[in-house]
Amino acid sequence: MTRVPACANNRPDGPRFDNYCGASNNTCPPGQTFTATWTQVAGEARWTNEGARCTSDAPAGEPVVIPAVTVADLRRVGLPPSPVHLQPDTGQALLNVPLVLRTTGGTVTRDTTVLGFPVTIRATPTDWTWDLGDGAGIGPTSDPGRAYPHQTLTHTYTEPGDRTITLTTTWSGEYTIAGLPYRPIEGTATTTSPGVGVHVLSGGNVLVAEEG
Numbered sequence: 001m002t003r004v005p006a007c008a009n010n011r012p013d014g015p016r017f018d019n020y021c022g023a024s025n026n027t028c029p030p031g032q033t034f035t036a037t038w039t040q041v042a043g044e045a046r047w048t049n050e051g052a053r054c055t056s057d058a059p060a061g062e063p064v065v066i067p068a069v070t071v072a073d074l075r076r077v078g079l080p081p082s083p084v085h086l087q088p089d090t091g092q093a094l095l096n097v098p099l100v101l102r103t104t105g106g107t108v109t110r111d112t113t114v115l116g117f118p119v120t121i122r123a124t125p126t127d128w129t130w131d132l133g134d135g136a137g138i139g140p141t142s143d144p145g146r147a148y149p150h151q152t153l154t155h156t157y158t159e160p161g162d163r164t165i166t167l168t169t170t171w172s173g174e175y176t177i178a179g180l181p182y183r184p185i186e187g188t189a190t191t192t193s194p195g196v197g198v199h200v201l202s203g204g205n206v207l208v209a210e211e212g
Helices: 021-027 071-076
Strands: 002-007 032-040 047-056 085-087 092-094 099-102 108-114 117-131 137-141 161-177 183-192 196-201
Touching: 071 108, 071 117, 071 161, 071 183, 117 183
Parallel strands: 092 196
Antiparallel strands: 002 032, 032 047, 085 099, 108 117, 117 137, 117 161, 161 183, 161 196
16 A cells, blocks of 8 residues: 655646645645645555645644534534425415425535634535424424425314414535535534414305395
8 A cells, every 4th residue: 555645636646636735825824735645545556535634844843634524513604494485375374274384495505614724514404393383293304395286295283373383404514625525524403494473264154145
């Protein structure tokens, strides 16, 4: 096995890989150089990237390992609550008639810093949990729901009154530093939407006199 430190945008076997070195001035503290270590797989021509380091130019300097990003970083970058969409969207629901539920949104990207290093975090919703305000709930489910007439998530209220619907989203994350391949973040983050009020109406039969 051969291990070599190399400029992070050049593989030891020749072809350019990714422009990591172009980000070196923004990645490493002053006086340090951004490098990556490549390992050649035993008996093969294939090389693998073991990750990058900031190496000090000072004689006594030790390599500085680029920090890992934790779930605490995922939780602090300001993930958006998932919106609550209802059909009908009048703020009212009929007793014993299904109310259609759905949400929208997808992967979001946030730029931040961790221990002084610029980091890009990519977060993706994995499941949703609905609180329907009457003691019932749906989820966790990976189904965001669909609009009528192709609805997949509904709820039927059996008692009249005012209800508040909230939606909790669970997010998974991954991160990259200086264009290195994305790495997963251990753990998950959650966001909860503002409550959406629904007034449940009870219907009734009305006799209408015939004309004539």
